Amino acid sequence: MRIEKVAILDEVVARVTDSDYCFIVNHGGVTVSQMAKLRADLRKCDSRLLVVKNTFLAKAAEKKGWSEEVNAMFKGNTAVVTGHGEPTAVAKAIMEFVKASGGKASVKGADYDNKIVDAAMVDALSKIPGKNELRAMLLMLFKEPATRLARVLSEKAKKGTEQEAPQA
Numbered sequence: 208m209r210i211e212k213v214a215i216l217d218e219v220v221a222r223v224t225d226s227d228y229c230f231i232v233n234h235g236g237v238t239v240s241q242m243a244k245l246r247a248d249l250r251k252c253d254s255r256l257l258v259v260k261n262t263f264l265a266k267a268a269e270k271k272g273w274s275e276e277v278n279a280m281f282k283g284n285t286a287v288v289t290g291h292g293e294p295t296a297v298a299k300a301i302m303e304f305v306k307a308s309g310g311k312a313s314v315k316g317a318d319y320d321n322k323i324v325d326a327a328m329v330d331a332l333s334k335i336p337g338k339n340e341l342r343a344m345l346l347m348l349f350k351e352p353a354t355r356l357a358r359v360l361s362e363k364a365k366k367g368t369e370q371e372a373p374q375a
Contacts, residue, residue, distance in 0.1 A: 216263050218324030219287070223267040226289035229318040230301055230329065233257065235284035235310035241304065248300040261285055277323050279317040294319055298333035347358070 208216070223229050234242065246256050259267075261281035268277050288297060298317075305312045315327040324332075336344070 216266060219257065219259050219263045220267045220270050222257060222289045223264075223273045223287065223318075224271050226296040228289070228297065229265070229271075230288040230297065231280050231315040231317060232256075232286045232288060232301060232305075233283050233313045234286045239306050241308060241312075244307075245304040248304070249290070249297065252290065252300060254288055254297050254300075255290050255341055256286050256288045258284075271291065271318070273318065273323060277316070285315070287289060293338050295332055295337045298329050299337075302330060302333040305371045312362045323356050325328075 227370045242256075249256055261283075264281050264285060264287060265278055268281075288301060290297060294317075301314060305314060309364060317329050317332075319326050319328075319332065
């Protein structure tokens with residue numbers, strides 16, 4: 208193999224093995240501006256998109272220890288989204304990209320939590336609230352009883368002052 212190809216293969220293997228997740232996307236027929244928008248959205252999520260040769264991705268999958276059945280995903284125009292952190296935001300960005308492409312792009316699958324998942328699972332992952340949204344929901348649940356207690360005490364105090372005022 209030529210030195211350039213070895214360097215590219217090493218980069219693909221490094222990205223796939225070092226990332227927390229790996230989404231495999233078909234990007235055939237998508238415009239450059241659509242890909243640029245996806246890359247910008249992914250940058251916000253601490254992720255990167257890399258267009259790869261299927262043979263390189265198959266070698267990376269072998270080194271990562273993925274099962275042989277994943278090789279079925281390595282057909283056609285393939286791009287890999289890798290990164291660290293929260294995968295739900297990345298899945299949302301990818302699914303928005305797929306919808307905006309008008310059926311040209313598609314999700315082939317993903318390596319999420321050391322499991323190979325299909326496109327339907329990626330779609331389901333994109334609909335789950337992110338960590339920050341879940342934290343906000345949890346805080347609202349913790350805050351709600353205190354808010355109710357304060358409201359009840361406030362009403363009780365108002366009623367107490369209203370009843371005392373006519374007697375004075």
